[in-house]
Amino acid sequence: MVRLDGVPVRERFDFWWQAVAESVISVDASSDHAADFWAEMRLLDLGAVHLSNVRCVGFEARRTERRIRRSDPGMYQLSVILQGRSGIRQEDREATLAPTDLTLYDASRPFRAWSSADGSGTPGSLSEGLVVQVPHDALSFPASMIRRLLGRRMSGRCGFGALLGGLLRQLVAQTEHLSATDLCRVSGVVVDLIAALLAHEAEKDPSSFVTDPDKMFVLRIQAFITQHLDEPELSSADIAAAHHISLRHLQRLFQQEGHTVSGWIQRQRLERCRRALADPLTDNLPIGIIAGRWGFTSDSHFNRLFHRTYGMPPASYRRHLRKDLREASGA
CATH class of the missing domain: 2.60.120.10 (Jelly Rolls)
Incomplete structure (x- = not known):
């Protein structure tokens, strides 16, 4: 206060x-x-x-x-x-x-x-x-x-x-x-x-965003990706095939929004992992298990990505949050 x-x-x-x-x-x-x-x-x-x-x-x-x-x-x-x-x-x-x-x-x-x-x-x-x-x-x-x-x-x-x-x-x-x-x-x-x-x-919104079929198509594709984030084998080729478009077309749609397909998938997976690490209910789960649940198959690769994105390794992030929670609760 x-x-x-x-x-x-x-x-x-x-x-x-x-x-x-x-x-x-x-x-x-x-x-x-x-x-x-x-x-x-x-x-x-x-x-x-x-x-x-x-x-x-x-x-x-x-x-x-x-x-x-x-x-x-x-x-x-x-x-x-x-x-x-x-x-x-x-x-x-x-x-x-x-x-x-x-x-x-x-x-x-x-x-x-x-x-x-x-x-x-x-x-x-x-x-x-x-x-x-x-x-x-x-x-x-x-x-x-x-x-x-x-x-x-x-x-x-x-x-x-x-x-x-x-x-x-x-x-x-x-x-x-x-x-x-x-x-x-x-x-x-x-x-x-x-x-x-x-x-x-x-x-x-009656703006051009809603009437632009490409932009609405990107939203549908992103919703599809979100539903399949936990599948390690999910690839750009699979996503393109599921939506009956070429891989090049898929990549162009995401580039227009300032993303790459793989980069967008990776960021969404990292955010799901961050949320899981923030939840004390997952304290008994090894970090590698959490990463694997969201499609990361290499612990070292996940650790590097997490550190680069959130400024600290996942283990440090978890410890830091628990320390803050203990201090907030007066423990």
């Missing part, structure tokens, strides 16, 4: 945005209430995904190219508005958001965000929202599809928006009854619901 109660009033504004930079992302911020600023933030670590519950007086924040060059975590951020009014501008698209609304934006691209309440600075006048940070690689959609959804208002009153918003609110409300291990396990559920919401929004 980050609170400003013990911080001198004149230092609160700078203190707050430094805390935001350290726990979320760095921005250039301003506020009509900088002289008597008040805010609080509750942080939930879900493993690869992080959830923040923020209550704050009105502000404006800009994520600039300069900030991105200095620090780029490679994250999407999804906001759920709980109280007050907020807005986001990214990709020449602007959305004004009311309670229950959701929006997605990319921390690796410039954006402008703002939030407002009644301006009195008392707890009752604060805006409130939830912010989920999701690594780019955790969402398997083509980047071009996600880019078309950035900075759009998505309803949280029904469908996947309501399911996702409800789950995130319950996670915050039930934190005292959930162990650090429980929170880590729910990470995959949050990512899957975000993916379902984005897929639903893409289907509604």
Whole structure:
């Protein structure tokens, strides 16, 4: 929990945005209430995904190219508005958001965000929202599809928006009854619901993405690959044959989305392994067994790939998470 109660009033504004930079992302911020600023933030670590519950007086924040060059975590951020009014501008698209609304934006691209309440600075006048940070690689959609959804208002009153918003609110409300291990396990559920919401929004979108048969075909192929990730023998030739296209055509489709077929498969398999290593229920499983379940037949090859992707070997990653979980639980 980050609170400003013990911080001198004149230092609160700078203190707050430094805390935001350290726990979320760095921005250039301003506020009509900088002289008597008040805010609080509750942080939930879900493993690869992080959830923040923020209550704050009105502000404006800009994520600039300069900030991105200095620090780029490679994250999407999804906001759920709980109280007050907020807005986001990214990709020449602007959305004004009311309670229950959701929006997605990319921390690796410039954006402008703002939030407002009644301006009195008392707890009752604060805006409130939830912010989920999701690594780019955790969402398997083509980047071009996600880019078309950035900075759009998505309803949280029904469908996947309501399911996702409800789950995130319950996670915050039930934190005292959930162990650090429980929170880590729910990470995959949050990512899957975000993916379902984005897929639903893409289907509604009348943009060229939805009407482009090649782009929709790539989504169907990726869904097929996801269903067969645990098959070590899965190859580009098999995928092409299953979809009645040539290998060259398959490769060209993925190249248009900035991927190679084998690279996309490999990244999805690594993410499944990372999720498994993050779950304490797998502690009795050797890392080689987990890797084998997701199609990796060479332990040394898997270890190198994992280290290169996540910054540490899989065994160190598992130990690091368990240490964090013990510290969080006070053990």
